[in-house]
Amino acid sequence: MPPANRDAVGELYSQHHSWVVTLLRSRLGNREQALDLAQDTFVRLLRSELPAPLREPRAYLATIAGRLCLQHFRRQALERAYLESLARLEPAQQPSEETRLMVLEALDAVGQVLDGLGSRVREVFLLSQLDGLTYAQIGEQLGLTVNVVQKAMLKAYRHCYAEVYGA
Structure with a gap:
């Protein structure tokens, strides 16, 4: 510094x-x-x-x-x-208790990574990864084109990779 x-x-x-x-x-x-x-x-x-x-x-x-x-x-x-x-x-x-603490630490780490995403990108990512929706379903639910959903997912993957691997 x-x-x-x-x-x-x-x-x-x-x-x-x-x-x-x-x-x-x-x-x-x-x-x-x-x-x-x-x-x-x-x-x-x-x-x-x-x-x-x-x-x-x-x-x-x-x-x-x-x-x-x-x-x-x-x-x-x-x-x-x-x-x-x-x-x-x-x-x-x-x-x-040890497992609970480890899970809470892992959830916190995931939350911190997700905090670095914009709200729409985060929502697209969570709908895909947690809810298992297809890109077409996400697009329909959020009023986005499949192309926009794909770009949001690419952005989310790149962000997560950079946060985890420092690249």
Whole structure:
């Protein structure tokens, strides 16, 4: 990371950290989670190149924090759905705590990869992979041509490959 970027993020942190925490706390209703996501916001800045100069730093920070907040809510919903499905199992079929944690970590990893897709591409991908719909069925359901569905699937596959294999 270039020192200039580190210095710029340090300055943003000192000037806006408490504002980001307040913003996130209003959305999450929990100070500890707000502190965690605020920290993640600035870590994300450290790992990226800041557009220079930032004319509206709070808008930029709010966008990053908002995206992290949405990811957090999606992860919570995914975890809730998994735990609800486990609650319907007979006690003898319940996985061990270790297995539950491994599944939740895997679901979180998949969720993070899917978060990187645009909403339409993600929807096309999930309809194909989870619901088993054909491209024609997806196109009909979403009002898209088969060609558009194919392009969305190609984009999703490329994104998933790049996220998993770093290519």
